[in-house]
Amino acid sequence: MNQIVRFTIDGIECMAEKNTYMIEAARENGIYIPTLCNYPGIKPKGSCRVCSVKINGRMMTACTTPVTDGMVIENHTPEIDALRKAILELFFVEGNHFCPSCEKGGICELQALAYRYKIMVPRYPFAFPQRDVDATSPLLIKDQNRCILCKRCIRAITDEKGRTIFAYKKRGSRVEIGIDPKLGKELTPETAQKAMDVCPVGALLVREKGFDIPIGERKYDKMPIGSDVEKIISHT
Ligand code: SF4
Numbered sequence: 001m002n003q004i005v006r007f008t009i010d011g012i013e014c015m016a017e018k019n020t021y022m023i024e025a026a027r028e029n030g031i032y033i034p035t036l037c038n039y040p041g042i043k044p045k046g047s048c049r050v051c052s053v054k055i056n057g058r059m060m061t062a063c064t065t066p067v068t069d070g071m072v073i074e075n076h077t078p079e080i081d082a083l084r085k086a087i088l089e090l091f092f093v094e095g096n097h098f099c100p101s102c103e104k105g106g107i108c109e110l111q112a113l114a115y116r117y118k119i120m121v122p123r124y125p126f127a128f129p130q131r132d133v134d135a136t137s138p139l140l141i142k143d144q145n146r147c148i149l150c151k152r153c154i155r156a157i158t159d160e161k162g163r164t165i166f167a168y169k170k171r172g173s174r175v176e177i178g179i180d181p182k183l184g185k186e187l188t189p190e191t192a193q194k195a196m197d198v199c200p201v202g203a204l205l206v207r208e209k210g211f212d213i214p215i216g217e218r219k220y221d222k223m224p225i226g227s228d229v230e231k232i233i234s235h236t
């Protein structure tokens with residue numbers, strides 16, 4: 001039997017199997033740690049930093065850190081909330097996220113986190129970058145203006161032969177997601193839909209299928225992001 005470790009998150013006593021990643025361990029204990037680049041079932045990458053927590057007084061990413069016995073974790077403090085809010089604001093100013101006209105509105109994790117962290121107007125200047133839209137795949141559109149470079153598509157999406165379809169291309173500030181020209185044209189409808197679902201924002205969109213869930217019935221219309229985790233166990 002796997003060893004059980006005990007730790008605290010914001011003073012709440014928690015238990016989990018040793019070596020469980022902190023985000024999952026917190027979830028099992030009814031505590032939500034926000035994420036953007038993390039995705040269940042694929043190896044964590046630690047690139048967005050939204051899951052930053054303080055562990056024994058030191059800032060670390062919860063998605064890449066396994067829990068160990070006696071850990072003291074701070075998740076919801078004014079300092080950490082301010083850091084996460086700043087990271088989210090930077091995502092908004094660094095890209096072109098037109099939420100009211102985006103097909104992922106209401107199911108977009110970036111938008112949902114902005115609501116959760118009560119972001120109104122980012123305090124940083126908008127960069128308004130000019131990035132390409134790739135419509136070479138018959139089933140999928142990639143809008144680089146909305147991409148947050150989380151690599152979820154690279155890590156999670158393969159074709160039926162296990163070949164990766166997405167990859168980083170270009171370098172530095174020009175880095176972007178490229179779709180393999182051949183495999184992108186051969187995408188099945190299921191893989192195209194999975195890519196759209198895996199993407200936490202509206203950067204990957206199935207063609208000719210926008211706005212199919214009415215406003216009011218979308219994933220985050222009724223319940224804020226994370227509330228599904230928090231309702232498992234009440235700590236109040
Ligand atoms: S296209 Fe979507 S899933 Fe892929 S890196 Fe950009 S934001 Fe992440």
Ligand code: FES
Nearest residue numbers: 046048049051063
């Ligand atoms: S979710 Fe941990 S760094 Fe992105």
